[in-house]
Every structure is written in structure tokens, then in C-alpha cells.
Amino acid sequence: MSDSAVTVNGERRSLAETATHTTALDWLRGSGLSGSKEGCAEGECGACAMLLATPTADGGTAWTPVNACLVPVYALDGQEVVTAEGLGDPEHLHPVQEKLAEAGGSQCGYCTPGFACSMAGEFYRADRTPRAVPAESSDVSSRSARSTTTECPEHGPNGFDLHALSGNLCRCTGYRPIRDAAYSLGSPDDADPLQQRLARPAPDAVATDVEVGGSRFVRPATLDEALRLLRDEPDALLVAGSTDWGVEVNIRGRRAPLVVAIEQLDELRGLSVADDVIEIGAALSLSEAERGLDGAVPLLAELFPQFASRLIRNRGTFGGNLGTGSPIGDTPPALLALGARLVLASADGEREVELSDYFTGYRQTVRRPGELIKAVRIPRPLAAVTAFHKIAKRRFDDISSVAVAFALDIDGGVVTSARIGLGGVAATPLRARATEEALIGRPWDIATVRAASEVLGGEGTPMSDHRASADYRSLMLNTALLKLYSRTVIESKEVPA
Numbered sequence: 001m002s003d004s005a006v007t008v009n010g011e012r013r014s015l016a017e018t019a020t021h022t023t024a025l026d027w028l029r030g031s032g033l034s035g036s037k038e039g040c041a042e043g044e045c046g047a048c049a050m051l052l053a054t055p056t057a058d059g060g061t062a063w064t065p066v067n068a069c070l071v072p073v074y075a076l077d078g079q080e081v082v083t084a085e086g087l088g089d090p091e092h093l094h095p096v097q098e099k100l101a102e103a104g105g106s107q108c109g110y111c112t113p114g115f116a117c118s119m120a121g122e123f124y125r126a127d128r129t130p131r132a133v134p135a136e137s138s139d140v141s142s143r144s145a146r147s148t149t150t151e152c153p154e155h156g157p158n159g160f161d162l163h164a165l166s167g168n169l170c171r172c173t174g175y176r177p178i179r180d181a182a183y184s185l186g187s188p189d190d191a192d193p194l195q196q197r198l199a200r201p202a203p204d205a206v207a208t209d210v211e212v213g214g215s216r217f218v219r220p221a222t223l224d225e226a227l228r229l230l231r232d233e234p235d236a237l238l239v240a241g242s243t244d245w246g247v248e249v250n251i252r253g254r255r256a257p258l259v260v261a262i263e264q265l266d267e268l269r270g271l272s273v274a275d276d277v278i279e280i281g282a283a284l285s286l287s288e289a290e291r292g293l294d295g296a297v298p299l300l301a302e303l304f305p306q307f308a309s310r311l312i313r314n315r316g317t318f319g320g321n322l323g324t325g326s327p328i329g330d331t332p333p334a335l336l337a338l339g340a341r342l343v344l345a346s347a348d349g350e351r352e353v354e355l356s357d358y359f360t361g362y363r364q365t366v367r368r369p370g371e372l373i374k375a376v377r378i379p380r381p382l383a384a385v386t387a388f389h390k391i392a393k394r395r396f397d398d399i400s401s402v403a404v405a406f407a408l409d410i411d412g413g414v415v416t417s418a419r420i421g422l423g424g425v426a427a428t429p430l431r432a433r434a435t436e437e438a439l440i441g442r443p444w445d446i447a448t449v450r451a452a453s454e455v456l457g458g459e460g461t462p463m464s465d466h467r468a469s470a471d472y473r474s475l476m477l478n479t480a481l482l483k484l485y486s487r488t489v490i491e492s493k494e495v496p497a
């Protein structure tokens with residue numbers, strides 16, 4: 001019998017006999033912890049959010065909000081989570097619950113446990129720094145507080161980053177009371193047990209190998225072990241953050257006979273910034289990569305906030321985004337513009353491929369059976385002018401209809417190098433090679449940009465689908481370069497204060 005277990009709200013709970021495809025949400029609710037709700041089962045609404053204890057760079061712990069509906073519960077073997085029930089109860093409300101109640105941030109209450117968990121993640125964020133503002137601005141009961149905008153409308157006076165709630169939907173209350181609650185939060189008390197927990201290390205990864213009803217879930221202890229499994233078991237399916245796989249399980253009913261969880265393998269979690277290359281481990285979550293890079297790659301810094309929601313970025317990985325081979329993933333256009341290479345590893349060794357050679361057809365790549373993506377390498381120096389344009393139906397938590405990434409060097413007013421990555425306009429992500437040629441060696445002026453824009457509008461083979469029509473996609477391509485040009489013109493005219 002499996003001795004797999006998860007610590008929930010401080011109590012160790014066995015996973016014995018739980019089917020391997022079970023999500024954390026179904027398991028929690030089945031165990032009587034029905035505070036976490038299922039709104040969509042596909043990562044879109046955040047009603048299922050829970051807090052996961054994750055390691056920090058200084059050896060402590062962070063409470064990281066994630067979508068319980070997407071994570072296979074065995075991926076949490078040996079780990080620690082907190083649900084809305086673990087934050088507080090009606091007699092002892094947690095500060096986020098108290099503020100939500102005071103601000104009128106809940107009506108039917110269906111979304112509230114999820115909002116409370118996302119807010120709690122931000123409440124405990126170690127680098128959340130309150131800003132000095134007049135005292136009355138933080139009083140949610142005052143009329144002025146409700147209309148107060150601070151320097152950045154998406155950050156509260158208490159340093160609360162509203163993007164933390166980008167993966168939570170509320171269909172009946174309206175978002176202003178929820179925002180008011182978030183912006184009125186103070187700092188955690190030293191006696192707060194969840195705050196005290198952060199000083200100790202997060203749980204180590206636990207090697208897991210369970211089989212229930214003919215399906216197996218394995219968390220190998222090392223990369224070598226994972227690669228041997230991939231070599232010996234042709235049915236093995238890799239899972240990292242499970243933000244794509246979880247949707248397949250829940251919505252399409254897919255089941256895998258053998259799931260191999262790789263997101264905690266140290267060998268896939270490195271991040272280094274050297275003079276000649278930046279390397280990002282394939283199993284780092286987007287949020288971890290964002291924090292680790294800390295703006296070192298401006299193009300990625302522009303991409304991160306546009307990628308899904310904070311809840312999804314807290315689990316989704318570069319490896320998973322590239323591993324699907326999807327033509328509408330957001331990292332491929334950016335990484336193509338950056339001239340990235342992929343490190344592919346198998347039991348036979350490692351090889352490096354140019355990302356521009358990686359995609360071979362719709363969801364087809366050069367990755368061989370038994371290979372996984374180990375890391376992404378971005379050569380330095382980086383291009384000086386970069387931009388990431390994502391066109392989607394929603395500003396946050398949506399897949400791109402079209403994505404365009406630019407990386408140009410302009411020297412003495414002339415374009416000396418250009419790499420442009422496109423997503424959503426062909427069966428694969430691709431480089432806009434004809435447009436690049438139309439730019440290189442030419443002056444960076446409106447005439448060049450207009451001519452190159454016509455070329456860009458004709459790149460790819462856009463299709464019509466539920467996200468956008470083919471014509472719309474071409475038009476978005478056509479205008480992307482003009483948008484970049486106008487930005488560079490505005491920036492060149494800006495006078496330093």
C-alpha cells in the first residue's frame with residue numbers, strides 16, 4: 001500500500017488508494033475539505049486556489065497560490081498545502097477573510113475561498129513593500145478610499161500587486177470591493193503561524209512510485225532515473241506543472257498509464273546568467289524564472305505578466321510550454337526572437353538544437369522518444385530593442401490569438417540585426433524571415449517600417465478559428481511593427497527628468 005501523504009492545513013493526510021489521475025481539488029473535496037471550489041476545472045477561474053509551500057532562494061518557504069484543479073494530487077506527495085479552511089474559521093478569521101468581509105468582497109461566496117488563497121499568497125509575499133500614503137487612503141469604508149488610485153493603479157498602498165488576482169474570477173460581487181479588501185491588508189503578525197512557517201525550509205521533493213488500478217505515478221529522484229524510465233517505458237508521459245496536462249485530464253478525460261513528474265528535479269531547475277549565455281532550467285515555473293532573471297532579459301520581462309495568470313505561472317514551466325509543440329504558446333515567439341537553443345537530454349546523452357529548427361509541424365518537433373527538454377539557452381549579448389506583443393481576447397489568463405516578439409539592433413539609425421518570432425499564424429511558431437530581411441541594413445524610419453509591415457502582414461499561413469479570423473491575424477501582424485516603431489520614436493523623444 002502507498003504511504004504517500006500530503007500535509008493539509010498542518011495535518012498529514014494519506015493518499016492511500018487514490019487513483020493516480022486524481023487532481024488535488026477532487027482529493028481535497030473528497031476528503032471533506034470542500035472550501036476549495038470547482039468553477040471550471042481548467043485553470044480559468046481560480047475558485048480552486050490553494051497555497052503550496054515552495055522553497056525560496058534563502059532556504060525558507062513561500063506560500064505559493066496554485067490551481068488545485070490542475071495539479072495531480074500525487075505531485076504533492078510529501079508536500080504541504082493550505083486551503084481556505086486552513087486560513088481561518090468564522091470565530092478566528094484570517095486577515096484576508098476579515099478584509100473581504102469588511103469590504104463586502106463576497107456575495108454568493110463561490111469564488112471567495114480562491115480569492116482568499118490568492119490574496120493570502122500576496123499577504124505573505126516577503127518582498128511586498130508598503131508605500132507611504134495618507135492614512136485615510138487605506139480606509140476601505142471611506143468613500144475616498146474607494147476611488148483612490150495610487151501611483152500604479154495595479155499596486156495598492158500596501159504594495160499588494162493586483163496581478164496576484166488575475167487568475168481569479170468573480171461573477172457576482174464585482175471587483176472593486178475585492179480590490180479594496182486587498183489594498184487594505186496590513187502585514188502579517190509575527191505570531192501568525194503561517195508567517196512563522198515561512199522561516200523553515202519547504203518540504204524536500206519526495207521520490208514517489210505508486211500504482212493504483214493499473215496506472216502508475218512516478219516522481220524519480222534524479223534526472224538519470226527519469227531518462228531511464230523514458231527509455232524503458234514508451235508509454236511514459238512527462239508532467240511538469242500540469243497546467244496543460246491537467247486540462248487534458250479534466251476536460252478531455254485523458255488518462256496516462258504512467259505519469260513521470262519532473263518539476264522538482266534539481267537538474268532541470270537551474271538558472272544562470274553568464275556573459276555569453278543565459279540558461280533557464282526547463283522545470284522552473286514561469287514565476288520562478290521571472291524572479292530569478294529579475295529583468296535580465298527585457299523581452300521575457302515583458303512577456304511574463306502577459307502569460308496566463310499568476311496562478312498558472314506559479315506552476316507552468318518553459319519545458320511544458322515548449323513540450324506541447326503548440327503553435328500558440330507564448331514563450332516560443334519570444335525565444336525565437338532571442339535566438340534561443342534547447343538542451344535535449346536522453347539516456348544516450350545531451351544535444352543542443354536551435355529553437356528555429358525544433359518545430360517541424362503542427363505539434364511536431366525534432367524531440368525524439370525518450371528525450372526531454374532540459375534547459376533553454378539564450379545567447380548574449382541581447383538585442384537592444386525588444387518587444388512582445390500579445391493579442392488575445394482577454395488581457396490576462398488567455399491564450400494568444402497572435403503573438404509577435406521583436407529583437408532588433410539599430411546602430412546609427414540603421415537596423416543591423418533583426419529577429420522576429422511569431423505565434424498563432426501558422427502550424428508552428430516561426431521566424432518572420434522575409435520581414436527580417438526587409439529590415440536589416442535599412443534605416444529605422446517610417447518608410448522602412450511601412451514597407452516591412454506589408455511583408456510582415458503576409459508572413460505565415462494564418463487560419464480562422466474561434467479565437468480570431470485569418471484576416472484579423474494578418475492585420476495584427478501588419479500593425480505590430482508600426483507599434484514597435486512608434487514606441488521607439490516616443491522613447492527617443494523622452495527627456496530624462
Ligand SMILES: Cc1cc2nc3c(=O)[nH]c(=O)nc-3n(C[C@H](O)[C@H](O)[C@H](O)COP(=O)(O)OP(=O)(O)OC[C@H]3O[C@@H](n4cnc5c(N)ncnc54)[C@H](O)[C@@H]3O)c2cc1C
Nearest residue numbers: 043240241242243244245308316317319320321323330373
Ligand atoms: C487557464 C490557462 C491559461 C493559459 N495561458 C497561457 C498563456 O497565456 N500562454 C501560454 O503560452 N500558455 C498558456 N497556457 C498553457 C500552459 O500553462 C503552458 O503551456 C505551460 O507552460 C505548460 O507548462 P506545464 O509545466 O504546466 O506543462 P505540463 O502540463 O506539465 O506539460 C505539458 C506538455 O509538455 C510536456 N513536457 C513538460 N515538461 C517537459 C520537458 N521538460 N520536456 C519535454 N516535454 C515536457 C508534457 O509531457 C506535456 O505533454 C494556459 C493554460 C491554462 C490552463
Ligand code: FES
Nearest residue numbers: 039040041046069
Ligand atoms: S476550478 Fe476553475 S481554476 Fe480551478
Ligand code: FES
Nearest residue numbers: 107108109170171
Ligand atoms: S461572490 Fe459570487 S462569484 Fe464571487
